[in-house]
Amino acid sequence: MNYKNNIIVCLSLLLLFGCKRYDNDYLKYFDGKESVYPGLVKSLSYRAGNLRTALSWNPSPDPSVVKYVVKWNNGRDSIVVPATSHNPEDKISVTVPNLSEYVYSFVIYSYDDKGNRSIGQEINNVRVYGEAYKSLLQNRNINAANPYVYTQDGMLTLNFANADTSNTSTVITYTNTSNITEQKKLLPTENTITINNFKFGTPITYISSYIPEKNAIDTFKTNTTGNFPTVYRYVMCPKNKFSPLSLYGDAQSYDDSYWTSLWTIFDGATSPKGWYNGFHSNDAKTLPYPISFDMGATYNSLSHFEIIGRDCCHNPVEYEIWGSNTKDVPGIEGNNANWRTQMQASGWTLLQSVNRTDDGKAPFKSSLIDNPPPVRYIRILIKKVASGDSKYSNLSQVTFWNRE
Numbered sequence: 438m439n440y441k442n443n444i445i446v447c448l449s450l451l452l453l454f455g456c457k458r459y460d461n462d463y464l465k466y467f468d469g470k471e472s473v474y475p476g477l478v479k480s481l482s483y484r485a486g487n488l489r490t491a492l493s494w495n496p497s498p499d500p501s502v503v504k505y506v507v508k509w510n511n512g513r514d515s516i517v518v519p520a521t522s523h524n525p526e527d528k529i530s531v532t533v534p535n536l537s538e539y540v541y542s543f544v545i546y547s548y549d550d551k552g553n554r555s556i557g558q559e560i561n562n563v564r565v566y567g568e569a570y571k572s573l574l575q576n577r578n579i580n581a582a583n584p585y586v587y588t589q590d591g592m593l594t595l596n597f598a599n600a601d602t603s604n605t606s607t608v609i610t611y612t613n614t615s616n617i618t619e620q621k622k623l624l625p626t627e628n629t630i631t632i633n634n635f636k637f638g639t640p641i642t643y644i645s646s647y648i649p650e651k652n653a654i655d656t657f658k659t660n661t662t663g664n665f666p667t668v669y670r671y672v673m674c675p676k677n678k679f680s681p682l683s684l685y686g687d688a689q690s691y692d693d694s695y696w697t698s699l700w701t702i703f704d705g706a707t708s709p710k711g712w713y714n715g716f717h718s719n720d721a722k723t724l725p726y727p728i729s730f731d732m733g734a735t736y737n738s739l740s741h742f743e744i745i746g747r748d749c750c751h752n753p754v755e756y757e758i759w760g761s762n763t764k765d766v767p768g769i770e771g772n773n774a775n776w777r778t779q780m781q782a783s784g785w786t787l788l789q790s791v792n793r794t795d796d797g798k799a800p801f802k803s804s805l806i807d808n809p810p811p812v813r814y815i816r817i818l819i820k821k822v823a824s825g826d827s828k829y830s831n832l833s834q835v836t837f838w839n840r841e
Contacts (some may be wrong), residue, residue, distance in 0.1 A: 501549035538567030574665035600625035639667035678733025753798025755821035760812035
């Protein structure tokens with residue numbers, strides 16, 4: 438027993454005084470220096486951009502951190518960001534420019550003042566947008582069924598379809614009544630926009646902008662500009678400038694008085710009038726025959742017209758509207774077979790032919806031909822009346838509108 442105890446004591450002494458400490462041996466693998474890893478950042482995120490991206494993070498609370506290095510393209514490209522705060526509640530951001538349209542991975546390192554570097558923190562699937570994305574964008578659709586509404590006081594409302602969820606705005610460009618170009622912005626939450634000083638007949642263009650992702654730092658405009666349908670207004674030609682003409686072949690009034698003359702069809706009536714207050718021809722001519730008048734001004738875009746018959750019988754139901762900027766007419770009657778050919782040879786244009794199927798009393802509006810020539814003088818060739826009479830005709834009102 439004593440022998441065994443002596444051996445145990447000897448072995449214990451040998452271990453206590455004969456063994457060497459090896460707890461720092463690992464340092465030989467690091468040139469005798471201990472490795473230090475600066476603190477990490479938190480909440481890495483990005484915001485998409487146009488050939489660039491914006492990276493952000495909450496800074497490391499490690500006070501020794503003096504900078505961050507962001508690397509991409511397998512470390513071939515990098516950017517240095519100073520550590521301006523160590524408060525984890527703050528945010529540090531950097532914009533990385535001059536990128537290609539691609540999906541990137543970025544690695545962020547923290548560095549202290551001794552050059553020690555943290556382990557890398559990756560942010561992946563960072564998409565950068567460019568021309569390929571932009572080429573897919575389309576301008577916001579207009580409301581094709583009802584593109585615009587205007588009122589006689591000059592207020593114009595443009596109507597658009599619902600916006601895409603990535604749409605940020607649509608900028609509308611137009612010319613105002615002072616011939617100055619103006620712009621208005623339509624937000625994605627709005628479907629209409631009102632213009633109170635639009636110069637009718639001038640172009641309206643629009644261009645839409647989009648963001649590729651929520652919170653993106655850049656917006657993208659479409660590559661093309663949209664053209665809004667041409668917006669016109671239709672202005673009644675002022676009848677206080679109208680006056681009767683008595684050209685070759687024209688029908689004359691019933692009794693040469695004001696009350697049966699053409700003057701009465703310019704007084705602004707909006708419904709059929711009774712006897713002795715409207716044009717009534719005499720029986721000197723046989724249908725077809727024209728009546729003629731001067732509108733007092735030249736109109737370059739006559740668009741439509743309206744005729745109102747009398748409350749009785751001899752109302753025109755088949756007639757032609759002719760226009761010219763001169764008063765030259767052929768020396769033949771309206772019922773001559775060559776009348777149309779000779780009218781055209783004299784510089785007159787057939788603006789519209791009308792065949793009514795009613796009794797000719799009610800207001801009847803008709804469009805004129807597209808792109809008419811300048812017109813000041815009007816001839817209405819009355820071909821048939823509702824009563825079937827071959828000589829008499831009567832009218833309550835004639836109205837013309839010009840497109841502006």
